[in-house]
Amino acid sequence: MEKLQRQLAKIRNLLDVTFFRVLLFLIIGFILYVAMFSNVKPEKLNLNLFSVATEAIRSPVTVSDQESTEKKREAAESQVKDVYVLKKEINENRVDLVTSIFDSAAEVVKEAEAEVISEDSGVENEDAPVIEPPTVEEKVTMLKERLTEDVAKDVSDTTFTSLVSSSASQLSIAKDLTVTAINNVMSNRIPADEVENGKKRVEEELKFTNLENGLRNAVIELGRYAIMQNEFFDVNATQELRQQAREGVEPAKILQGQIIVEENQLINPEIYRQLELVGLLDSENSLLPFLGLFLVIGLMILAVYYYFNDLNVRRETKQNYLLLFSIIFILSIGILKGISYINIGYSEIGYVYPVAMGAMLLKIMIDERIAFIWTVIVALCASIIFNEGITSSLNMNVGIYILCSGIAGILFLNKKNQRSKILQAGLFISLINLVVIFALGFMQNAHYNALDYTFYISAALISGIISAVLTIGFLPFFEAGFGILSTMRLIELSNPNHPLLRKILTEASGTYHHSVMVANLSESACEAIGANGLLARVGCYYHDIGKTNRPQFFIENQMNIENPHDRLPPQTSKNIIIAHATDGAEILRKHKMPKEIVDIAEQHHGTTLLKFFYHKAKESGLDVEEKDYRYPGPKAQTKETAIIGIADSVEAAVRSMTSPTPEQIEGLVRNIIADRLQDGQLNECDLTLKELEIVANTFCETLKGIFHSRIEYPEMTKQKVKQA
Missing domain, CATH: 1.10.3030 (Gametocyte protein Pfg27)
Known part of the structure; x- marks a missing residue:
């Protein structure tokens, strides 16, 4: 896996160069062109007048037959009697x-x-x-x-x-x-x-x-x-009736997929004229289908390029996403083309294609916008690839089916913490597949027998369930290979036997207990607003790893010992306290921890002010500036990091209180959140005021449960005195 990661890292670095990015898009376009070339390539028919057709020939397009239309109109006109x-x-x-x-x-x-x-x-x-x-x-x-x-x-x-x-x-x-x-x-x-x-x-x-x-x-x-x-x-009346008869004749058309000549049928002049009309006699010289395919693929590539060009993420993340999308897309087109070669007597074999696999993978690992783009592109490709053997045509049934199936998977996984519901999503997709299949059939007045029902129901179930199974199977590999923090990886990192967690527990037990308490607060708050609760919990376990360098300088580890800060100048104390954020990030990087965990350790304090030591320095008569007593940052960039920072302050503040009441807890929580807002610490993450209100309520409920045994109400105190 490490070797694979190194290879992918090299490719990602190449994508930083414009030439290689363009080359990647050209490769994707070339693969698409090769996959659909045979489906738009006009048939080469060696047919002569009065020869016998060796196979049934269908029309590749829908065209108007002006000559037949005129004959029908003349026949209708001749049927009109004189008035x-x-x-x-x-x-x-x-x-x-x-x-x-x-x-x-x-x-x-x-x-x-x-x-x-x-x-x-x-x-x-x-x-x-x-x-x-x-x-x-x-x-x-x-x-x-x-x-x-x-x-x-x-x-x-x-x-x-x-x-x-x-x-x-x-x-x-x-x-x-x-x-x-x-x-x-x-x-x-x-x-x-x-x-x-x-x-x-x-x-x-x-x-x-x-x-x-x-x-x-x-x-x-x-x-x-x-x-x-x-x-x-009556000349006028007769002419009027004849005109009405002409206008009442529907224009004759040769429909796409219509059989023009049956197998072993003689090609008479009328059939020969129809073959010429639909372009089957001069197909060797027609470049229009290939030009059309080129334009369609060009639009697809432009849509993907626009998305990634407009994506507002870091350069490394954008490269990661682009490579991830390319692999999933090429894999999906390969599966799509492979299924098209299966011949079991049903032109709708494309119904078994597990389209929701790619949609759910992209939704989980990137976002739903690219998942929608991917679904639309694959639906269009499928309508061309599954064109029922009729070149230059579109199978709209399969296209609509794949579009609905992919959207169903995207909409069901509406939150990032819904990965555990992938199997449920597969069943939901199967249900949607069934509805779409029969809706399309009934609209076309199709009559199914028992075998047809068996095939369509099986295809819908296979598509949905296989999509879920493949998503669950591919997800760990993609997440590990591309450095995406997966659920499985987070669970591994939450194991108490992890070396870094054992280090915190043995060297700074107070910090470990504090981290567990912050984890409880953060996880419940993140889940309440739809953020990644598991990431928040695991991030909390490691967010104060930097305190293990000097554990005795932090109050939670000062049990039965004198506070060393009482003997140090404020400037020195400030440097020690601030260093735990940067030290923690360095330790985590050294142990090759996921970037999300490193960011939490580095950003959970943002650029907040060490008020105690700042005021202590001011009271000592030192000429200090506020910026010198602030953490170096950066400020929280994600919802999870911002919530962890608030939970860290809330837990420490509540723990320092003696017998806090629910009212005191709520007032403290809201004051800390308001202070963070006013200080601009939440300006660089996308937390909304509504979500902050939910976070505050969740903190209060969790803290009331945690500190319930330490809360004594006045009425209970009076009762204890009377009983004594």
Whole structure:
């Protein structure tokens, strides 16, 4: 492991050089390109017209088929029948025309009868001229004069003769019969090619009327004359319907994954045209898929680069994180590609991929932001790699599944001290996997059989549980190899048999007891605000290791001995007290302790003022400055270190009190926190005021429990006196 750490340290040092950082990103990009190259590479098909396909060929893309669309539109347009409209006004006009003919004939007959009556009733006058009644020819002429020229020309003189030769009553009956017959026939549609049939129908109706032969023939001719076309082609309406039919046709598309030609099927001209349309006949010369893959990978790399460039941590930590991310990412892509080669008859084999492994590892060891970025990138890669054998396509089901699975793992591990819940996270991820799988299937109206259900349930469980198992398995190796302080390492350091802890216990037992008390306070406070309680406890065990150099100069170790500071000048005492922080850091570095533990020992006092010796020097008349009696720092950089510093002061102050009451403890705790705030000791860590309130309440509760046996209330004292 030490050899591995040395090798990783060399690589991390190389990453400090811009060239090698860029080289690392190029390597990651190259690996991604190689992993997805075959999934976007267009198929090379040697197909000829009228040849037989040796395998089923699917479309790699979704394209619009304009030619098929136009054929469908033309077919739909041809199905539209011509629109003909019935013009009822023609019927009315023809009836009116025939009626006017009969009315005119009746008027002529009436006038002729009137002249005859006038002649018969006149007084004999030898000198008066003789008036002859109008002849039939004259009546016909009178009738024609009352009609239009067209009617007079179109209707025969025989018909006119029959009309003017009939009586008024006969004409009335004939008119009614003729109008009725015309209405009966022309109430129906009569297109141009049915006019003669209409004339025959009206003739049939009038043929058997009880009219004398001459008048019957006349009404038949007038009936036939009245019948004409009343249904006409409507150009505008027809064109509108045809346009609607065209617009109602959905554009024809060749869908991605659609089978264009079946195995052993003859490639006819239509199939050949579709193959050409989707680009399967000229795929050897197409560079667009490779350009698209290059752009996608470029965006992925830029996202990762932006994250690490924007990461506000120390240079060494950033290098560590970058190398850690790269290893996990390359490992994940390798597993992803390996799974894609498994062929068990299900295109969704990607459902078994343990995506949450990488997401949880990055969340635990770095932060959730990079875990989200990693999840999105892997989901996109998976949608390309698991493209169901269709080049240049995306498997959105697998992509969405992996995205949801990774996010579920990140959200479940919402605190840094949740590592013990990794197995629970695996079960939670399995549940989310199941929901996502069936949600996607049901939205696509998929129908599953028992075998399908077995596969999908198994895949969801395998993905979630294996993710948790691999996370637990890889976590110690990554943490040890990259110097990340793991839970297992912290537990090892908390062992009382550790050489440094035995050193504190044997050489400064009071300091050891003090450290244990501070550990109890710090751990409970850190856990209350979501910080790393175990780190705080172990850090407390070692935070005063520097006191072992001069244990008798610290009050907790002065049992039954005189305080040596009473005989020393304030300047010397100050130097001894301040040195324990720097001495402790040196001892811990010498023993190769984790950096987090070293930082706690070095920073737990920050730049606080040694008030006792400062005031002692002032009272002695020495010309001193406040800065000379402050710890060198640095100030606390993390929540855990800040809480340990407060707990250290609180425990020492409460221990110095005689029979402290709960009120006194609470007042003391809040005064110390307020003093730290006012002195600016918490300015460089991210503790919030709300978290400080929680810390104060937790300290009070813990101290009340610790010092409960030493607290005597006034009421209890009075009772003891009475009993005595």
